[in-house]
Amino acid sequence: MNSIKKEIDSLKWIHYISRRFSKVDRKGRTQVTSTLSSLGVCFGVMALIVVISVMNGFQMEFIDAIMELSSYHVRVDSVPSEEDLLKWCNDDPMVTSVSPFYEAQGLMLSSNGKEGAALVRAVDPDVMEFDEGFCREALIISGEFDISGEGLIVLGNELARSIGAKVGGTVSIFALSGGSDVAMFSTDRDFIVSGIFFSKYSDINAAYAFVGLDAAEKYFGSGAKKQYGIKLKDSGKDQLAISRLESAVPGVKARSWRDYNRTFFGALRIEKNMLMILVFLIFVVVAVNIYNGMRRMVYERREDIAVLAALGGGQRNVLAVFVVKGFITGLTGALPGLVLGLFICKNMGSVFNLLSRIQFWAQYLFALIFNPTATQFVQENPMFSVYASIPPRMVFGEITAIFFFGILSSLAASWIASRQILHVSVAEVLHDD
Numbered sequence: 473m474n475s476i477k478k479e480i481d482s483l484k485w486i487h488y489i490s491r492r493f494s495k496v497d498r499k500g501r502t503q504v505t506s507t508l509s510s511l512g513v514c515f516g517v518m519a520l521i522v523v524i525s526v527m528n529g530f531q532m533e534f535i536d537a538i539m540e541l542s543s544y545h546v547r548v549d550s551v552p553s554e555e556d557l558l559k560w561c562n563d564d565p566m567v568t569s570v571s572p573f574y575e576a577q578g579l580m581l582s583s584n585g586k587e588g589a590a591l592v593r594a595v596d597p598d599v600m601e602f603d604e605g606f607c608r609e610a611l612i613i614s615g616e617f618d619i620s621g622e623g624l625i626v627l628g629n630e631l632a633r634s635i636g637a638k639v640g641g642t643v644s645i646f647a648l649s650g651g652s653d654v655a656m657f658s659t660d661r662d663f664i665v666s667g668i669f670f671s672k673y674s675d676i677n678a679a680y681a682f683v684g685l686d687a688a689e690k691y692f693g694s695g696a697k698k699q700y701g702i703k704l705k706d707s708g709k710d711q712l713a714i715s716r717l718e719s720a721v722p723g724v725k726a727r728s729w730r731d732y733n734r735t736f737f738g739a740l741r742i743e744k745n746m747l748m749i750l751v752f753l754i755f756v757v758v759a760v761n762i763y764n765g766m767r768r769m770v771y772e773r774r775e776d777i778a779v780l781a782a783l784g785g786g787q788r789n790v791l792a793v794f795v796v797k798g799f800i801t802g803l804t805g806a807l808p809g810l811v812l813g814l815f816i817c818k819n820m821g822s823v824f825n826l827l828s829r830i831q832f833w834a835q836y837l838f839a840l841i842f843n844p845t846a847t848q849f850v851q852e853n854p855m856f857s858v859y860a861s862i863p864p865r866m867v868f869g870e871i872t873a874i875f876f877f878g879i880l881s882s883l884a885a886s887w888i889a890s891r892q893i894l895h896v897s898v899a900e901v902l903h904d905d
Contacts, residue, residue, distance in 0.1 A: 516755050
């Protein structure tokens with residue numbers, strides 16, 4: 473009990489002395505340094521939250537399109553028993569949908585003679601009804617997603633543009649990879665374009681074409697490989713789902729979405745990490761500023777430190793006073809930075825539209841003053857509209873780490889700078905005075 477009471481009294485003393493120092497430091501150079509340090513932490517936290525959230529939005533748009541339209545969450549390449557697979561998918565609570573599909577590579581020709589390479593995927597005609605992810609990512613911009621007949625096809629918008637195909641027009645799959653019982657080259661594989669879709673990943677738009685399962689059975693040949701795409705409630709639990717699937721259905725061969733486009737996903741991860749490192753340099757600059765300011769404060773208050781030590785204040789308690797000062801500096805900067813960062817992320821469209829208007833009027837006034845004839849050429853920067861359309865994705869763990877890193881950088885700088893208190897000689901300081 474005595475030790476606990478002693479610790480409580482020590483904390484009260486540290487709090488009292490720190491508060492007294494803060495009152496004295498509300499004016500002058502020390503306060504300016506403290507304010508600038510807090511502002512540095514504030515803008516560092518705000519910038520890092522916004523940058524990381526926007527980067528998450530960029531990356532997840534691509535990743536979502538790939539997972540929902542191309543790789544699925546889990547892809548089953550080979551299964552000994554189709555009934556066992558479907559039973560497991562229906563019984564396992566992790567699974568939201570399962571659908572069979574075929575795919576083959578082909579050379580597509582339009583009625584106007586233009587050609588383009590395509591990845592032809594045969595899926596269930598009702599996929600839009602039971603697969604929410606597919607429906608969300610495959611946005612129909614012309615016609616409708618109708619592949620109920622074996623002569624209907626849906627094209628990606630870039631693929632349709634490159635070959636000059638339109639809804640209602642006819643395209644032919646001239647060359648098609650498939651089984652040995654089908655001809656590689658044929659002019660009889662004609663399809664009517666029923667719809668054109670758009671996804672947030674350009675490679676899918678430029679290559680993918682969807683047909684019905686009936687068309688695959690007719691044109692892909694009996695040797696075509698039937699696969700299954702499984703969607704999960706949480707795509708991050710793909711490895712757990714594969715483990716449970718392999719235990720429930722022996723002999724099954726399944727792969728995760730992470731196995732597809734591994735190089736692309738790795739490049740996105742490296743880009744995000746490098747961006748985080750660059751923005752983290754803001755905290756390094758702020759920490760150096762806090763370090764220098766705290767060292768000057770310790771030097772200016774060496775007489776006060778000596779008096780406190782002479783009155784019984786231990787060196788570590790005096791050190792804690794300055795560390796608390798650094799903690800308050802970090803907290804008063806990180807907290808408003810967190811609020812501003814979340815506010816900007818929640819209102820990204822309005823913020824960038826406002827910046828676009830500000831830039832426009834600044835350029836317009838500059839041209840009006842120095843070259844009035846050029847005002848007719850002043851336009852808003854279209855990139856702001858692109859930025860405004862990005863849906864930022866805020867990850868709780870990342871935002872929490874940024875917030876605490878802003879506080880810890882200030883705390884660490886204060887602790888390192890204040891360690892010279894341990895080398896202050898009370899007798900020497902009082903003798904000099």
